[in-house]
Amino acid sequence: MLFTVWIGVAFLAGLAVSRAGLPPLVGFLLAGFGLRAAGVPPDGALDLIGELGVLLLLFVVGLKIRAGQLLRAEVLATAGLQFLLSATLCWLAALLLGLPGPAALLLGAAAAFSSTVIAAKILESRRELRAFHGRVTIGILIVQDLLAVGVLALLGAEQPSPAAALLLLLPLLRPLLLRLLDGIGHGELLVLYGVVLALAIGGYGFQVVGLSPELGALLLGALLAGHPKSKELADSLWSVKEFLLVGFFLGIGLQAVPDAATLLAALALVGLLWFKAAIVFLLLLWFGLRPRTAFMAAVTLSSYSEFGLIVIQAAVERQLLDGDWLVLSATAVAMSFALAAPLSRHAHALYRRYAQWLDRFENAARIHPDDQPLSLGDAAFVIAGMGRIGTAAYDCLQARGARVVGLDNDPAKLAAHEAARRRVVFADAEDPGFWQRLDARPVRAVLLALPDLDAKTLAAEQLRAAGFQGLITAVHTHSDEVPRIRAAGADASFDNAAEAGIGFATDTWQKLAREEPASPG
Structure with missing residues (x-):
C-alpha cells in the first residue's frame, strides 16, 4: 500500500x-x-x-x-x-x-x-x-x-x-x-x-x-x-x-x-x-x-x-x-x-x-585541440550528427557527387567514419562559437540529423544568428517537434520513421524492377 x-x-x-x-x-x-x-x-x-x-x-x-x-x-x-x-x-x-x-x-x-x-x-x-x-x-x-x-x-x-x-x-x-x-x-x-x-x-x-x-x-x-x-x-x-x-x-x-x-x-x-x-x-x-x-x-x-x-x-x-x-x-x-x-x-x-x-x-x-573549430573547406552540404540517419544521408549525397562533410562530437564515431573514408570532423553543433567562426559561404544546405530536439533547435538558431541563408533541414521523431524546429529557423523537418519507410519501399521497388523487366505492379 x-x-x-x-x-x-x-x-x-x-x-x-x-x-x-x-x-x-x-x-x-x-x-x-x-x-x-x-x-x-x-x-x-x-x-x-x-x-x-x-x-x-x-x-x-x-x-x-x-x-x-x-x-x-x-x-x-x-x-x-x-x-x-x-x-x-x-x-x-x-x-x-x-x-x-x-x-x-x-x-x-x-x-x-x-x-x-x-x-x-x-x-x-x-x-x-x-x-x-x-x-x-x-x-x-x-x-x-x-x-x-x-x-x-x-x-x-x-x-x-x-x-x-x-x-x-x-x-x-x-x-x-x-x-x-x-x-x-x-x-x-x-x-x-x-x-x-x-x-x-x-x-x-x-x-x-x-x-x-x-x-x-x-x-x-x-x-x-x-x-x-x-x-x-x-x-x-x-x-x-x-x-x-x-x-x-x-x-x-x-x-x-x-x-x-x-x-x-x-x-x-x-x-x-x-x-x-x-x-x-x-x-x-x-x-x-x-x-x-x-x-x-x-x-x-x-x-x-x-x-x-x-x-x-x-x-x-x-x-x-x-x-x-x-x-x-x-x-x-x-x-x-x-x-x-x-x-x-x-x-x-x-x-x-x-x-x-x-x-x-x-x-x-592555448586553446585545447579538442575544443577548436575546424575549417569545412569547400563542402556544399554539412550534416550535423553522424549516427545512422546522418551516415545514410552522407552516403546518399556523396553518391550523387555532392561535396559533403559530417560533424560529430564523438571521437569513436570519427574514427569509424575515417576508416570508412568519410569526411567527418570533430565539432559540437550546439556550440554558438562554432557556427559564428564557420565560413559558411560555400555551404548550400545543412542537414540536422541530431537526436535531441534541443540540439536541433539550438543549431538552427545559431546558424541563422550567424547569417546563414542556405537551406536547413532536420529530422524529427514526434510530430509535435516540428513547430519548434521550424520556429528555430529550419526550412523543413522530416519524420525519420516515415523517411525510412519510403526508402525501404523505394529500394524494394527498384530491386523488383531490376529482376522483372515488366512493371513490378
Missing part, C-alpha cells in the same frame, strides 16, 4: 512540475519532502530501489565513456585543484562559525564534491555525455569519487580490503564480457546481463572489498564502452533505470523535514555553489578550454553530492559532528538538485545571453 502511495504522489508531483517547465526529478524531490511532512518515515525498501537506480545510471554512463579520455591534465588537475580550493574555502567558513578544525575539514571535503548522479542524469537527458564538456565533466566526477573513497577510508567508514587489489585485473575480463555481450541476443537476456554487471559485479562486488559500489558500476560499464552493442544495452536499460531513480529522489526528500533555520542555512550553502562553479570555470579556462565548454561543465558540476552526505553521516556516527549537520546537509543536497536541474536545462540559453562577457576570459594562446 505504501509503495502505491509513493508512486502515485511521485507521478502527480512530477506531472505538475513538468507542466511548469521543470524536470520531473524536481517534483520527485518535492514529493519526498511532502511525504515526510505528512509523517511518512524513510523506508529501507525505497532506499534500496534508489540505490539500484543509481547503479544502473552509472553503469549506463560507463557504457558511453572512454577511459583514455579521462587521463588528461584538464581532468585530473582540475578535479584535484577544485577539490583543494573548494574544501579550503568551506573549511575556512566552518572555522569562522566556530567549529573545531577536524569537523570543519570534513565539512569542507563533503562540500567540495559534486553529484555524480545528478550530473550524469542531466548530461544523459541532453545527450551530451560524449560532447567534449560532457567527457570532461564525467572525468572530473570520477576523480572526485576516488577522492571520496579516500576520505571515507580515512574516517574508517570504508576501509578497502587487500582483496581490492584484485580489481586491477578487471580489464583482463573485458574479452570475456564482450564475447558474452555478442552472444546473448537482443531481448530480455540483454537487459538481465546489464543488470547483473551493474548490480552484482560492479555494485556488490566493489562493496564487498570496501570500495564504492557506484564507482564499480561505472567502471564495469566502461569496460564495455566502444562495443557495437553498448548503445543497444544502454537503451534497453533506460526505462528500468528511470523508474528506479524515482526512488532515489524520493528518498532524498524523505531524509528530514527542515525547520526555518535549517532552510535558511541550506540556502546559504546553495549560494556557495557559485564559488565552486567559478573555480571549475577558471581552472578549465587555464587548461585551454573555451568559455562555452568551461561554462557548461561548471554548470553541470554546480551541485552538492550524495557522497558528501555519506561523509557527513560517517562523521556524525563517529561523533565528529552534531546530528543537525546531517539534516542540514540533506536539505542543501536536495536544494542543489532542485536548482541544478532547471539551471542545466537552460544552460545553453544562459551562455548565449552572457557569451559576450564570458568570452573575454578565453585563453586564446
Whole structure:
C-alpha cells in the first residue's frame, strides 16, 4: 500500500512540475519532502530501489565513456585543484562559525564534491555525455569519487580490503564480457546481463572489498564502452533505470523535514555553489578550454553530492559532528538538485545571453585541440550528427557527387567514419562559437540529423544568428517537434520513421524492377 502511495504522489508531483517547465526529478524531490511532512518515515525498501537506480545510471554512463579520455591534465588537475580550493574555502567558513578544525575539514571535503548522479542524469537527458564538456565533466566526477573513497577510508567508514587489489585485473575480463555481450541476443537476456554487471559485479562486488559500489558500476560499464552493442544495452536499460531513480529522489526528500533555520542555512550553502562553479570555470579556462565548454561543465558540476552526505553521516556516527549537520546537509543536497536541474536545462540559453562577457576570459594562446573549430573547406552540404540517419544521408549525397562533410562530437564515431573514408570532423553543433567562426559561404544546405530536439533547435538558431541563408533541414521523431524546429529557423523537418519507410519501399521497388523487366505492379 505504501509503495502505491509513493508512486502515485511521485507521478502527480512530477506531472505538475513538468507542466511548469521543470524536470520531473524536481517534483520527485518535492514529493519526498511532502511525504515526510505528512509523517511518512524513510523506508529501507525505497532506499534500496534508489540505490539500484543509481547503479544502473552509472553503469549506463560507463557504457558511453572512454577511459583514455579521462587521463588528461584538464581532468585530473582540475578535479584535484577544485577539490583543494573548494574544501579550503568551506573549511575556512566552518572555522569562522566556530567549529573545531577536524569537523570543519570534513565539512569542507563533503562540500567540495559534486553529484555524480545528478550530473550524469542531466548530461544523459541532453545527450551530451560524449560532447567534449560532457567527457570532461564525467572525468572530473570520477576523480572526485576516488577522492571520496579516500576520505571515507580515512574516517574508517570504508576501509578497502587487500582483496581490492584484485580489481586491477578487471580489464583482463573485458574479452570475456564482450564475447558474452555478442552472444546473448537482443531481448530480455540483454537487459538481465546489464543488470547483473551493474548490480552484482560492479555494485556488490566493489562493496564487498570496501570500495564504492557506484564507482564499480561505472567502471564495469566502461569496460564495455566502444562495443557495437553498448548503445543497444544502454537503451534497453533506460526505462528500468528511470523508474528506479524515482526512488532515489524520493528518498532524498524523505531524509528530514527542515525547520526555518535549517532552510535558511541550506540556502546559504546553495549560494556557495557559485564559488565552486567559478573555480571549475577558471581552472578549465587555464587548461585551454573555451568559455562555452568551461561554462557548461561548471554548470553541470554546480551541485552538492550524495557522497558528501555519506561523509557527513560517517562523521556524525563517529561523533565528529552534531546530528543537525546531517539534516542540514540533506536539505542543501536536495536544494542543489532542485536548482541544478532547471539551471542545466537552460544552460545553453544562459551562455548565449552572457557569451559576450564570458568570452573575454578565453585563453586564446592555448586553446585545447579538442575544443577548436575546424575549417569545412569547400563542402556544399554539412550534416550535423553522424549516427545512422546522418551516415545514410552522407552516403546518399556523396553518391550523387555532392561535396559533403559530417560533424560529430564523438571521437569513436570519427574514427569509424575515417576508416570508412568519410569526411567527418570533430565539432559540437550546439556550440554558438562554432557556427559564428564557420565560413559558411560555400555551404548550400545543412542537414540536422541530431537526436535531441534541443540540439536541433539550438543549431538552427545559431546558424541563422550567424547569417546563414542556405537551406536547413532536420529530422524529427514526434510530430509535435516540428513547430519548434521550424520556429528555430529550419526550412523543413522530416519524420525519420516515415523517411525510412519510403526508402525501404523505394529500394524494394527498384530491386523488383531490376529482376522483372515488366512493371513490378
